[in-house]
Amino acid sequence: MTNNIQEKLDKLENNIDSLKNKTKKTGEGKNNTAGNMRYVMQITVDLLSGLAVGAFIGYEIDKYFETKPLYFIVFMILGMAGGFLNLIRNLNK
Amino acid sequence: MAADGGHSPLDQFKITNMHELTIAGYDIAFTNSALFMVLASLFGTSFLLLATKNQQLVPNRMQVSAEFLYNFVKDMLVENAGPAALKFFPLAFSLFMFVLLANLLGMVPYSFTATSHIFTTFALAAILFVVVVIAAFMKHGLKFLSIFLPSGAPAWLAPLLIVIELFAYLMRPVSLSIRLAANMTAGHTMLKVIAGFILPLGYLGGWLPLLFLVILTGFEIFVAILQAYIFTMLACVYLSDAVELHH
Numbered sequence: 001m002t003n004n005i006q007e008k009l010d011k012l013e014n015n016i017d018s019l020k021n022k023t024k025k026t027g028e029g030k031n032n033t034a035g036n037m038r039y040v041m042q043i044t045v046d047l048l049s050g051l052a053v054g055a056f057i058g059y060e061i062d063k064y065f066e067t068k069p070l071y072f073i074v075f076m077i078l079g080m081a082g083g084f085l086n087l088i089r090n091l092n093k
Numbered sequence: 094m095a096a097d098g099g100h101s102p103l104d105q106f107k108i109t110n111m112h113e114l115t116i117a118g119y120d121i122a123f124t125n126s127a128l129f130m131v132l133a134s135l136f137g138t139s140f141l142l143l144a145t146k147n148q149q150l151v152p153n154r155m156q157v158s159a160e161f162l163y164n165f166v167k168d169m170l171v172e173n174a175g176p177a178a179l180k181f182f183p184l185a186f187s188l189f190m191f192v193l194l195a196n197l198l199g200m201v202p203y204s205f206t207a208t209s210h211i212f213t214t215f216a217l218a219a220i221l222f223v224v225v226v227i228a229a230f231m232k233h234g235l236k237f238l239s240i241f242l243p244s245g246a247p248a249w250l251a252p253l254l255i256v257i258e259l260f261a262y263l264m265r266p267v268s269l270s271i272r273l274a275a276n277m278t279a280g281h282t283m284l285k286v287i288a289g290f291i292l293p294l295g296y297l298g299g300w301l302p303l304l305f306l307v308i309l310t311g312f313e314i315f316v317a318i319l320q321a322y323i324f325t326m327l328a329c330v331y332l333s334d335a336v337e338l339h340h
Contacts, residue, residue: 041272041276044275045268045272045275046264048268048271049264049267049268049271050260050261050268052264052267053260053263053267054260075260078257078260079260081257082258082260082261082263082264083260083261083264085261086261086264086265086268089261
């Protein structure tokens with residue numbers, strides 16, 4: 001009688017283990033897709049806003065000092081560098 | 094169809110004046126965007142006032158939902174910025190309620206999504222940015238500027254690094270506002286585009302986009318809540334700068 005119960009319990013444990021592994025696998029796959037979408041949004045926003053801030057500040061300085069394309073280009077590159085810096089920090093988090 | 098005066102998917106973002114008003118040469122007309130911002134504030138305020146009017150030890154449904162929102166934002170703030178940041182709780186909670194209600198009001202048919210415009214979201218992010226900078230300067234004084242110099246960098250690289258760090262800091266409110274506005278604009282445009290497929294496909298094929306539309310509407314409501322959550326969470330992360338210095 002006890003043997004029988006033990007056998008049943010073992011069987012149940014195996015069942016639970018295999019089901020757990022299954023859900024783990026599918027869960028991981030799902031998380032990867034959602035996680036990748038998050039990264040896509042993060043990369044787009046970070047790179048774009050870095051460029052936008054640099055370009056805006058450069059454009060205003062150019063308008064003030066009448067040095068037309070100089071600071072626009074310099075600050076756009078610096079803003080891009082800032083965007084990459086933020087991106088690397090956010091992705092490493 | 095859009096070319097001959099039909100409905101474009103972007104028509105929903107058009108700002109129209111409801112009331113002309115010009116003061117000292119500035120056009121400060123009351124627009125549909127302003128109407129929905131006022132509605133969002135009114136909804137939030139009246140909901141919270143009603144929910145906390147008769148406080149009981151065993152709360153009713155309204156009180157439970159208000160307490161849930163309160164604890165949600167409070168936990169988020171403590172987790173991201175520490176218990177010392179609780180003095181900024183009113184700001185974080187107001188931001189959360191306003192963004193959440195503006196997003197959700199945008200899901201009502203024939204309404205306007207105030208948070209789909211970068212000017213609205215950037216104003217919110219700019220308030221946050223100014224508060225963080227002022228509070229950080231009040232707390233740390235000029236030592237606050239040390240976050241712009243990464244420790245362990247060679248001295249000859251410092252001028253370049255300081256400028257790049259400054260840009261990385263300045264773009265935080267921009268990325269915060271672009272993220273919210275882009276998500277709301279993209280979602281609402283997609284809904285309208287898919288809705289535009291229904292009638293041309295007729296009785297036979299129109300059911301498929303209709304089904305998609307129902308699913309996507311539910312998804313958009315989820316995105317509206319999620320984006321309010323993300324906006325507030327990033328606001329809490331930025332507020333942590335006002336409490337302690339990071340390098």
